[in-house]
Amino acid sequence: xxxxxxxxxxxxxxxxxxxxxxxxxxxxxxxxxxxxxxxxxxxxxxxxxxxxxxxxxxxxxxxxxxxxxxxxxxxxxxxxxxxxxxxxxxxxxxxxxxxxxxxxxxxxxxxxxxxxxxxxxxxxxxxxxxxxxxxxxxxxxxxxxxxxxxxxxxxxxxxxxxxxxxxxxxxxxxxxxxxxxxxxxxxxxxxxxxxxxxxxxxxxxxxxxxxxxxxxxxxxxxxxxxxxxxxxxxxxxxxxxxxxxxxxxxxxxxxxxxxxxxxxxxxxxxxxxxxxxxxxxxxxxxxxxxxxxxxxxxxxxxxxxxxxxxxxxxxxxxxxxxxxxxxxxxxxxxxxxxxxxxxxxxxxxxxxxxxxxxxxx
Amino acid sequence: xxxxxxxxxxxxxxxxxxxxxxxxxxxxxxxxxxxxxxxxxxxxxxxxxxxxxxxxxxxxxxxxxxxxxxxxxxxxxxxxxxxxxxxxxxxxxxxxxxxxxxxxxxxxxxxxxxxxxxxxxxxxxxxxxxxxxxxxxxxxxxxxxxxxxxxxxxxxxxxxxxxxxxxxxxxxxxxxxxxxxxxxxxxxxxxxxxxxxxxxxxxxxxxxxxxxxxxxxxxxxxxxxxxxxxxxxxxxxxxxxxxxxxxxxxxxxxxxxxxxxxxxxxxxxxxxxxxxxxxxxxxxxxxxxxxxxxxxxxxxxxxxxxxxxxxxxxxxxxxxxxxxxxxxxxxxxxxxxxxxxxxxxxxxxxxxxxxxxxxxx
Numbered sequence: 001x002x003x004x005x006x007x008x009x010x011x012x013x014x015x016x017x018x019x020x021x022x023x024x025x026x027x028x029x030x031x032x033x034x035x036x037x038x039x040x041x042x043x044x045x046x047x048x049x050x051x052x053x054x055x056x057x058x059x060x061x062x063x064x065x066x067x068x069x070x071x072x073x074x075x076x077x078x079x080x081x082x083x084x085x086x087x088x089x090x091x092x093x094x095x096x097x098x099x100x101x102x103x104x105x106x107x108x109x110x111x112x113x114x115x116x117x118x119x120x121x122x123x124x125x126x127x128x129x130x131x132x133x134x135x136x137x138x139x140x141x142x143x144x145x146x147x148x149x150x151x152x153x154x155x156x157x158x159x160x161x162x163x164x165x166x167x168x169x170x171x172x173x174x175x176x177x178x179x180x181x182x183x184x185x186x187x188x189x190x191x192x193x194x195x196x197x198x199x200x201x202x203x204x205x206x207x208x209x210x211x212x213x214x215x216x217x218x219x220x221x222x223x224x225x226x227x228x229x230x231x232x233x234x235x236x237x238x239x240x241x242x243x244x245x246x247x248x249x250x251x252x253x254x255x256x257x258x259x260x261x262x263x264x265x266x267x268x269x270x271x272x273x274x275x276x277x278x279x280x281x282x283x284x285x286x287x288x289x290x291x292x293x294x295x296x297x298x299x300x301x302x303x304x305x306x307x308x309x310x311x312x313x314x315x316x317x318x319x320x321x322x323x324x325x326x327x328x329x330x331x332x333x334x335x336x337x338x339x340x341x342x343x344x345x346x347x348x349x350x351x352x353x354x355x356x357x358x359x360x361x
Numbered sequence: 362x363x364x365x366x367x368x369x370x371x372x373x374x375x376x377x378x379x380x381x382x383x384x385x386x387x388x389x390x391x392x393x394x395x396x397x398x399x400x401x402x403x404x405x406x407x408x409x410x411x412x413x414x415x416x417x418x419x420x421x422x423x424x425x426x427x428x429x430x431x432x433x434x435x436x437x438x439x440x441x442x443x444x445x446x447x448x449x450x451x452x453x454x455x456x457x458x459x460x461x462x463x464x465x466x467x468x469x470x471x472x473x474x475x476x477x478x479x480x481x482x483x484x485x486x487x488x489x490x491x492x493x494x495x496x497x498x499x500x501x502x503x504x505x506x507x508x509x510x511x512x513x514x515x516x517x518x519x520x521x522x523x524x525x526x527x528x529x530x531x532x533x534x535x536x537x538x539x540x541x542x543x544x545x546x547x548x549x550x551x552x553x554x555x556x557x558x559x560x561x562x563x564x565x566x567x568x569x570x571x572x573x574x575x576x577x578x579x580x581x582x583x584x585x586x587x588x589x590x591x592x593x594x595x596x597x598x599x600x601x602x603x604x605x606x607x608x609x610x611x612x613x614x615x616x617x618x619x620x621x622x623x624x625x626x627x628x629x630x631x632x633x634x635x636x637x638x639x640x641x642x643x644x645x646x647x648x649x650x651x652x653x654x655x656x657x658x659x660x661x662x663x664x665x666x667x668x669x670x671x672x673x674x675x676x677x678x679x680x681x682x683x684x685x686x687x688x689x690x691x692x693x694x695x696x697x698x699x700x701x702x703x704x705x706x707x708x709x710x711x712x713x714x715x716x717x718x719x720x721x722x
Contacts, residue, residue, distance in 0.1 A: 159685075163524030163628035165578045165617065180551055183576075187548035190541055193622030199667035210661035211668070215544075217526045217619055217626055218665055219679050219693040224658050227639060228681045237684065250685035254628035254693060256526065258578055259620050261554030265578055267524035267615035269630070278588065297589060300571035302580050306560040307572070318580050320589045323598065324520075324611035332580040332615055 012040035013076035013357050015350065016099065018090065020044035020055060020064055023173045024081040024104060028343040029057040035347060038354045045071050045078075072097040076357055077350045080104060081343065095132030100357075102349045104136040104342055109239060111135075116242045118142065119348045120290040121149035126352045134349055139341030140164055140221075140232060140255060141239040143264040144333045146314045146340070150288035151281065151329065152244055155272035158327075159250035162236055165258045165265035166221055167305065170337050171208040176261055178207025182214035183259070209257060218257040230255055263305035264337045268330070275326045278319060285316050290340070295319050303334040311336060312344055373401035374437035374718050376711065377460065379451065381405035381416060381425055384534045385442040385465060389704040390418040396708060399715045406432050406439075433458040437718055438711045441465060442704065456493030461718075463710045465497040465703055470600060472496075477603045479503065480709045481651040482510035487713045495710055500702030501525055501582075501593060501616060502600040504625040505694045507675045507701070511649035512642065512690065513605055516633035519688075520611035523597055526619045526626035527582055528666065531698050532569040537622055539568025543575035544620070570618060579618040591616055624666035625698045629691070636687045639680060646677050651701070656680050664695040672697060673705055 017032075019025045025046070032042065033056075042057055044064045051066035065071050067090060072078060078094040080087045080103040087105035094101045108114040108131075115125040116135045126134050137145065148157065168179035182203045186192050192199055193215040203212040211218045222231030237251035250271075258265075286293040294303050295317040303315035315334045322328035335341055378393075380386045386407070393403065394417075403418055405425045412427035426432050428451060433439060439455040441448045441464040448466035455462045469475040469492075476486040477496045487495050498506065509518065529540035543564045547553050553560055554576040564573040572579045583592030598612035611632075619626075647654040655664050656678040664676035676695045683689035696702055 161522040161630045163615075165526070165619070180548075183544065183548040187541075187544040193667070193670060195671045196668050211665045215621055216665050216667040217621060219626070219628070219663050220658060220661070227684070228656070228658060228679065229684075230658070250683075252630050252683045252685070252689065252691050254524075254630075254679060254691055256626075256628065256693070258526070260576055260578060265580070265617075267580070267617065267628075269522040269613050269615075295589070297581060297585050297591070300581070304572045304577050304579055306554070306577040307557050309554060309559075310556045318589065318615060322611075322613045323588070323590075324613070328613065330613050330615055332617070 011358060012038060013354050014041040014043065014074055015039045016043040016045055016072060016075040016078040018045040018067060018078055019081035021046045021050040021053060022081055023169060024338055024342040027338045028079065028081060028347065029055060031339065031343050031347050033058050038351055043071065043075060069093050069097065072099050075099040077102060077353050079346050079350055081346065091133050100129065100353045101133045102136060102346050102353065103133055104346045106138065106235070108133050109135040109137065110242070116239060117349050118145055118149070118243050118345060119352055120146045121243055122245065123352050126349060127356065136342070136346045136349060137239045137243060138235040139170055139337035140166060140264055141236050141243070142341045142345055143314065143335030143337060144266045144268060145240060145243055146290045147285055147288065147316045147331070147333055148270060149244060150284055150291060151270060154284045155274050155276055157244065157246060157249060157270060158273055159271035160240060161269040162251070162253040163267045164253065164255045165260070166255060167260040167262045167264055167337055168213060168257070169262040170221065170264065174208045178209065179213050179259055179261060182212055186214045213257060213259045216259065219254065221255045221257055260305045261309070262336060262338055263309040263334055264341060265305055265332065265334045267332055269322070269328060270331065271325065271328045273327070276321055276329050278321045281329055282319050285319065290314060291316060293317065302332060305334055308334040309336055312339055314340060372719060373399060374715050375402040375404065375435055376400040377404040377406050377433060377436040377439040378442070379406040379428060379439055380442035382407045382411040382414060383442055384530060385699055385703045388699045389440065389442060389708065390416060392700070392704050392708050394419050399712055404432065404436060430454050430458065433460050436460040438463060438714050440707050440711055442707065452494050453492070461490065461714045462494045463497060463707050463714065464494055465707045467499065467596070469494050470496040470498065471603070477600060478710050479506055479510070479604050479706060480713055481507045482604055483606070484713050487710060488717065495714070497703070497707045497710060498600045498604060499596040500531055500698035501527060501625055502597050502604070503702045503706055504675065504696030504698060505627045505629055506601060506604055507651045508646055508649065508677045508692070508694055509631060510605060511645055511652060512631060515645045516635050516637055518605065518607060518610060518631060519634055520632035521601065522630040523612070523614040524628045525614065525616045526621070527616060528621040528623045528625055528698055529574060529618070530623040531582065531625065535569045539570065540574050540620055540622060543573055547575045574618060574620045577620065580615065582616045582618055621666045622670070623697060623699055624670040624695055625702060626666055626693065626695045628693055630683070630689060631692065632686065632689045634688070637682055637690050639682045642690055643680050646680065651675060652677060654678065663693060666695055669695040670697055673700055675701060
């Protein structure tokens with residue numbers, strides 16, 4: 001176990017990573033190891049079950065400590081990558097201990113006293129946090145909102161129609177494991193996928209999904225809400241409105257799971273207050289921080305999850321002006337749901353707070 | 362080789378199936394063997410390469426004959442399940458021989474002198490065929506249009522925003538083969554799908570697709586048209602307008618290929634002239650011929666391609682009234698792209714013509 005040079009810690013804020021051993025936590029440790037290092041001590045926190053595990057971050061091996069009020073002693077910023085109910089209980093504990101809690105769960109996102117922050121879009125909102133808690137948006141919203149924020153600034157957004165192509169890892173490590181198992185079960189049989197129910201029989205228990213995902217797409221993510229909406233679809237609507245500061249934005253989403261390990265994709269129909277133009281929209285996207293434009297279909301250049309996974313930006317392609325509405329654009333977007341969709345954006349929010357706590361001299 | 366009972370042929374029209382050995386042709390022979398039999402002789406026609414093959418239809422083994430003008434002698438209805446250029450050349454030949462050509466290619470769909478027919482929606486249009494040719498719509502349009510036609514009748518359609526989840530078999534047998542090969546290549550490696558490009562390297566040549574389809578989705582189908590649109594996206598717009606008789610219908614589509622063998626799915630945002638109501642829309646769909654409503658998300662009941670493949674109807678679920686527009690519905694639809702999306706609708710059109718040529722006494 002190496003010891004980090006003391007100079008690095010001098011005067012810099014202490015960070016806690018709660019949920020360090022989970023799917024998003026694992027990506028978080030990679031991200032902390034590669035980004036410009038603004039942190040002093042880093043403390044890894046997880047359930048008592050995982051306490052004592054040793055994980056590497058910034059080249060240092062650290063021991064995971066059990067979640068407890070004392071674990072937040074001396075912590076300046078605490079990132080939470082844990083289920084809603086764990087965040088609901090423990091983020092206020094961290095805040096009461098004087099830490100700024102940056103929460104990646106759904107527990108506080110719609111709380112009017114908790115800002116919902118995407119640094120490229122609304123970094124300033126992070127400073128208004130009466131509860132000491134800042135929320136990180138849902139992965140589906142995050143996979144599109146940086147690009148839409150840039151277009152909103154250029155054209156003023158009025159309406160979104162969204163169809164998602166969501167990866168298995170949106171359901172965590174159990175989602176990844178289930179898809180891999182299903183793929184192994186179906187890939188050897190060259191007759192499957194041709195008769196109703198044959199894939200369902202071959203797959204058996206579909207794991208965390210309500211239907212098999214291999215050789216299939218499943219129009220469901222989350223829990224059932226009024227009017228037949230899924231919780232995931234309402235998150236896309238409510239969180240987009242809050243992040244963009246557009247409480248009356250019209251949003252209709254249909255969220256669909258697809259057999260991809262990681263990286264969410266979205267087909268978006270975006271209607272603006274003013275007329276749009278394909279080339280200028282492409283230019284706006286190409287110039288936007290955190291966005292990469294890949295839009296040359298003549299050469300088969302467009303984003304796909306397999307090409308985007310493991311990368312940080314929001315990738316956009318297939319930019320078209322609607323043929324029947326000069327104020328509307330069609331887009332296809334991809335974003336790694338574990339990185340920008342979760343760990344990366346949480347790290348970026350935490351860095352905004354770190355800069356505020358310890359401004360560069 | 363059995364001989365069909367002569368009684369069956371008495372007075373009934375003669376049918377030719379051109380492209381009998383292809384992916385759609387194969388499904389066509391199954392369909393002809395199971396539907397109410399309105400045909401006298403059936404003649405199987407294919408390229409000279411396939412001539413002499415013996416295929417079974419209606420329990421009879423028939424020999425495939427080579428495509429030639431003489432092959433249409435005595436034919437009343439000729440169904441074409443062949444590439445555009447073959448239809449463009451040979452459907453007029455069949456028509457000149459006195460047959461009614463029912464063409465499943467894209468060659469004539471937008472010809473103002475060729476009706477584009479979906480029997481549940483516009484059966485009467487089949488009678489107006491100055492060229493002796495009737496077109497069958499594209500599989501993507503067909504996977505949604507029966508349900509949308511029923512809703513249009515109830516509410517008057519004004520706008521569609523469509524995102525597709527299209528199966529590999531939309532690219533024919535080479536598409537099916539490519540997806541199966543790709544699945545076999547990626548399913549054994551539990552690290553794949555986590556780093557940009559790893560799936561691309563494992564898959565190698567993606568076959569008829571512009572990028573790998575296993576562990577991926579690909580926002581492209583067809584050829585490049587003006588404004589960055591794909592031909593498939595324009596077909597959805599132009600064919601929907603023609604079938605519904607709504608030349609000004611606003612349509613925006615984004616077409617995406619997914620790793621499903623057969624059955625296209627679509628997320629549709631449909632805006633109407635009048636206010637809609639979830640329960641009434643569900644009732645309209647449940648009553649519509651050719652449509653099955655499966656819409657009970659509390660019990661995980663919604664259509665998925667794995668449950669729909671091999672069946673005839675258009676399956677609809679996830680029916681929701683838009684939260685921000687009382688005139689808009691959100692829907693998720695599935696249809697077998699080789700059956701209703703191709704062979705079945707062609708057979709249904711041919712049956713409409715057969716009833717006209719040989720009305721029931």
